[in-house]
Amino acid sequence: MRSMRRKLCAAFVPALVSGMAFFGVPAMAQSVVKMGCVLPLTGGSAAVGNQTRAGVLAAVDIVNKNGGIKGLGGARLEAVFGDSQSKADVGVTETERLIQRENVAVLCGAFNSAVTFPSTEVAERNKTPWVAVGAVKDEITERNFKYTFRINNKAIYDAREQLDAIALLAKESGKNVKRLALFYEGGDWGRSHAANIRKLVAERGFEIVLDEPAPPNQVDFTSQLLKIRSSRPDALILALYTPDQLLFTRQLAEQRLDLPFGVHSAGGGTEDPSFYKVIDPKSVAYYFVQEDWQVDMLDVNKDPVLHDIDKRTRDMLGYGMSAYVAQGVSAVYVIADALERAKSADRQKLRDALAATDITSGPALFTGYQRIKFDENGQNTFAHGVISENLGGKRQTVWPLENRASGTTPVWPVPAWSQRK
Template identity: 85%
Template structure:
């Protein structure tokens, strides 16, 4: 219970529920972290403007942020600060799997519920924890969707990928993603001809691009955060490396609007991206709350909705739903309400899900993404078919650099 002052100077009781969110607000993943922060802020403002948590007498949400600096040890210390000093009721974050994995362990020990945002490392929801919940895909789902999209496009055209190269950041996320690609590759008829982690703090990818060229893959699967993705994309375009069935990115930097604002559009033509939300959603979803969130995001960041903004929005709405049903901001009661979540409508589904329901490990088994292709300067959903807009025609295989206009 916090005390505020009324117009006449009289103390008036004002109940708030503290929501802590650990995000990379500085460091290598800062662009993504600040997008997630914008989504959290927009959703908190929307919930409060609609009357707050009605089952708690209109209690308002208060978002408190911790900056992980994209570092695991800092993320853990910020988690401890939010739990012990700020006494938050619930936590969310932390995008980077390498931060989320140890930070959620601390939250579990302190019996503080945590709604994972962005992090996909499989093991985050495979430790029999009771206080950790993940709305979005885990790495297994991301990898499967990339290979399913290749299979669908092959079925539609009769032209199949046979040889793939893997290039990925060497942390928890990248290694987790490619481990799943390795497990599934043979069942999709794929041969892995190169398997290469990116060295940390790389300033030149020339040697890695030479290795990719020498391996002669049909397609390249990437898992890189924004800084590395920027450098790699520029150098790939400079070297005019032809990949018959294109680049297939597992999100990361290629979901980041700041990436597209920086690179030349022709350098990302025909990129396939495993998206954590339907990138053309604003065209097909007319929900005023979504469009209001897009407007608020533009005010905060200078650009609109992204996968990371939508995930921040979703996390807050899932927490608000649990608070309403549980009728308590006490950590154990909130944890119990989160475990009973079953949402099939409303703003929590803005990332593109049809349902949010957690299994006994805390994973939303209804999570899924989409695969987009950058066609004529616009990212268009091409997989699954149910999400593909009428008139969208995938380009498969992709033209070589010499055949592209305006080279």
């Protein structure tokens, strides 16, 4: 008899709740919307992952303090994190946990392309929308997936911007680059970047004189630096994560390797504030960095929300805004915008709202973009970066011209080590 009562109650209670509106009693509004974020919070990319986490936490707190998701009766956002450890298999496991056990409405992450690529497959199978953060591998948004959306650049954009910047600086000075060396991390990101450089240089008249991936877990780059020296490039294109970037930069400076038109880094470690906290500033003088946000944004944008997030980030991490903080902020505001329009945390409705995104103002654009609108593959085609040069100990935007401050003058070619103070 007790078993019968329990079964009757179990059947009756949901019907009663769903039918409350019929009897004039409003159904309970959703109070919390969970968004899952898979990030490298430990391991080789932990510095970057924790910057992205700081941006997510700051943005979630601001959204909630401003009334939450008003389209859902003021529902609060809750960020639930999964640590990928920069490992693909761990990222996949964490994605499954967030979907199945935490029952998140939407996911974001995972910075590393090698983690994001398989993890978005899990999200696609489970029909859970995923907002890609940081990962640039082209194929992430080239698989006809319906639940994957990427706010930032894909790899081909990064490569094109590096070469466009070189072309602009050459045109302005009348001093051209011909010989390029490529050195990059051996995972999905580095190999994808190198492949795109190869694809683009043929039509631009460059010659690639060295093309080499970095071995995993490298503790000494002496042999690779010797190869670069012997190939006599005009400029070196790099794609390295923070630990490798730190070691490589120190050894390049120790060997005083002259590159007439400098080092051109595709973000990675050279976008990471933790890198600049421990590197000798003289080691990165005249470095060109393809930035995933406008590094001097705080100087040109006086939005109090931006400066509030910068302060919060300093309190959390000991340093302020970075590309990775900005990307975390952007992901939260893109998701919040979709929730407002969907008026639902249902995964399918949220997916449809994300597909219809068209943002032209507000904190989602703190990355430096003018617009976020996804194409049929989920790629924001309005994404772009800037190229900075480290001048006088500060990274200053030199490309594109419309982002360059009036007082900024690029140094091209760069001084030899013997001519630097």
